[in-house]
Amino acid sequence: MMAVLLVTGGSRGIGAAVVARAAAAGWAVCLTYRGEAEAAQEVVTAAREHGVDAKAVRADVAVEADVEAAFAAADAMGPLAGVVVNAGVVAPKARVDAMSAERVSGMLAVNVVGAVVTCREAVRRLSTGHGGPGGSIVLVSSAAARLGSPGEYVDYAASKAAVDTLGAGLAKEVAGEGVRVNVVRPGIIDTELHASGGQPDRVERLGPSAPVGRAGTADEVAAAVTWLLSDEASYCTGSVLDVAGGR
Numbered sequence: 001m002m003a004v005l006l007v008t009g010g011s012r013g014i015g016a017a018v019v020a021r022a023a024a025a026g027w028a029v030c031l032t033y034r035g036e037a038e039a040a041q042e043v044v045t046a047a048r049e050h051g052v053d054a055k056a057v058r059a060d061v062a063v064e065a066d067v068e069a070a071f072a073a074a075d076a077m078g079p080l081a082g083v084v085v086n087a088g089v090v091a092p093k094a095r096v097d098a099m100s101a102e103r104v105s106g107m108l109a110v111n112v113v114g115a116v117v118t119c120r121e122a123v124r125r126l127s128t129g130h131g132g133p134g135g136s137i138v139l140v141s142s143a144a145a146r147l148g149s150p151g152e153y154v155d156y157a158a159s160k161a162a163v164d165t166l167g168a169g170l171a172k173e174v175a176g177e178g179v180r181v182n183v184v185r186p187g188i189i190d191t192e193l194h195a196s197g198g199q200p201d202r203v204e205r206l207g208p209s210a211p212v213g214r215a216g217t218a219d220e221v222a223a224a225v226t227w228l229l230s231d232e233a234s235y236c237t238g239s240v241l242d243v244a245g246g247r
C-alpha cells in the first residue's frame with residue numbers, strides 16, 4: 001500500500017505543486033481545499049496520471065471538525081506518512097493602525113489555529129508515542145516571518161512567525177517519536193495569493209526586487225517541501241529552509 005500524504009490547500013498554487021511532485025514521487029495524496037472544487041479536482045486528475053491514488057476533500061482548516069474529517073478521509077486511503085501544512089491566507093494591504101480585530105482573528109484562525117490543529121491530527125497518527133509509524137511534517141511559513149511585511153500585512157507576517165515557532169517547538173516535542181518537522185519559508189512566489197489580498201500586480205512589481213531578480217515559482221517551493229518530506233532529509237528536523245531568491 002502506498003504511503004499517504006495529506007496536503008492542506010492543495011487545489012492551487014504551492015499546495016497544488018506539492019501534490020504534483022509528491023504524486024510523481026509515488027505518494028498517494030489527499031488534498032484539501034476551501035472552495036475551489038473544480039481546481040481541486042483538476043489537481044487530483046493530474047496526480048492520478050502518475051498511477052497513484054488521489055482525493056480532494058473540502059475542509060476549511062479554520063474549522064476543527066473539517067480538519068478532523070479531512071484526516072479521516074486520508075486514513076481511508078492507507079497509512080498516513082506525511083503532512084504538508086500549507087493552507088494560508090493574506091488580507092488586503094493595511095498598516096497596523098488600520099487593522100480591525102475581526103481581520104486579524106480571521107487570519108490567525110486559518111494560518112495559526114488551522115496549522116496547530118492540523119499538526120495535532122498529524123502527530124496523533126504519525127507519532128510512535130500514539131502507536132504510529134513515524135513520518136514527516138512540513139509547515140509552509142513565509143519570508144514575511146523575518147521581514148515583518150511593513151505597510152502590507154504585519155498581521156500575516158506575525159502569523160507566519162507563529163508557524164516558525166510551532167515548527168521549532170513541535171520538532172523537539174516529537175523528535176524521539178519518529179516524526180520530523182520542518183519549515184519552508186517562501187519569498188514572493190507567482191500564485192493567486194497576491195490577487196486574493198487585493199494586489200494582483202504584486203509578483204510583477206516586487207519579484208524583480210529579490211536579489212536573484214525575479215519571483216519564484218510554486219514548483220521551486222514544492223521541490224524544497226518534497227525533499228524535506230523524503231528520507232533524503234532524514235537528519236533534518238526543526239530546520240527552516242528559505243526559498244526566497246535571497247530575500
Ligand code: NAP
Binds near residue numbers: 110189193196
Ligand atoms: P493560493 O494560491 O492563494 O492557494 C491557497 C490554497 O489554500 C488554495 O488551495 C486554497 O483553497 C487553500 N485555502 C485557503 N484558505 C483555506 C482554508 N481556510 N482552509 C483550507 N484551505 C484553504 O496560495 P499560495 O501562494 O499557494 O500559498 C500557499 C502557502 O504559502 C500559504 O500558507 C502562504 O501563506 C504561503 N506563502 C505564499 C507566498 C507567495 O508569494 N505566494 C509566499 C510566502 C508564503 P481554494 O482553492 O479552495 O481557495
